[in-house]
Amino acid sequence: MTSVSVVVPTRGGARTLPLLLTSLREQTHPDWEAVVVVDGDVDGSADLVAREARDLPVRTLVLPENRGRSAALNAGFSLAEGDVLVRSDDDLGFGPAHLARHAAHHEAAAAPIGLVGLCRNVYPDGGSYARAYGVPTDARFRAAAYAAPADRTWRYWAANVSVTSETWRTIGPYDESYRAYGWEDVDWGYRLRRAGIPVEIHADVEAEHHGAAATTEDRALRAFYSGAARQHFLRTHDLGDGAALLGDTGAGDGLWGRAVLSVAAITDERRLRRLGDVVDRINRALPRPAAEKLVALLVEGAAVAGHRAGRTAGAI
Incomplete structure (x- = not known):
């Protein structure tokens, strides 16, 4: 059985973390763990995870101060023990077979791959932004990703992706010079491309994204x-x-x-x-x-x- 580790960097994620943890509770894959890295606790996220995860295989690492998403990811991956390592944001929600499908794609691959699951933005309150731009733009983005040629799929390396632990060791840690918003994931996807490891996008590992821009x-x-x-x-x-x-x-x-x-x-x-x-x-x-x-x-x-x-x- 392929073991799976989910690495979750979070800062100020107390509102959305319960959704993620609930979806982890419902996973059908029997051998998984989660490593939640609190990148400087500003809203009680560490206590929240401890309460929610009392009966789940979840470990929490609390960094004493904000070090940036790349540093939080690196800290989490260094603790992860699974054969397959899934990187997740703190505002995602998974279907029950999510981790099983991540594992199955790597088991079926003849050679190492990087696996991308796209994120479907959820706009529960609607609003002028979602109506005008959010919903149609999200649909076009996802359509373009599924149609992307093999030499461009690395561009979609983001919040819901996975590699084997061996591939993680080959590529190495995230670049911690990315301290503000964005592109630390694209950078890692680019390094996969340079290493000759194909990046595949599969619809059956999509996730819901509950932290999309709402304005x-x-x-x-x-x-x-x-x-x-x-x-x-x-x-x-x-x-x-x-x-x-x-x-x-x-x-x-x-x-x-x-x-x-x-x-x-x-x-x-x-x-x-x-x-x-x-x-x-x-x-x-x-x-x-x-x-x-x-x-x-x-x-x-x-x-x-x-x-x-x-x-x-x-x-x-």
């Missing part, structure tokens, strides 16, 4: 931080502008591209907080297609602005 402000800030982290990734691996490798060249030409660049030119973290709220209020009165375009303009402009800045004052 335009939140989504635009994530885009800004991700843009800055993208710059760090390109510099770390000496990849220039990354166009050939990543297949996305920024705003591009044409009227839309010029509009995105215009937004980027006047955008920073402080302005994004105000602009996002304004967009959500305007969108309540707009037809859905127009509202989607307005959100997309701010999100894409924020990503370009973050990439240009290359650094952030804060993170989420």
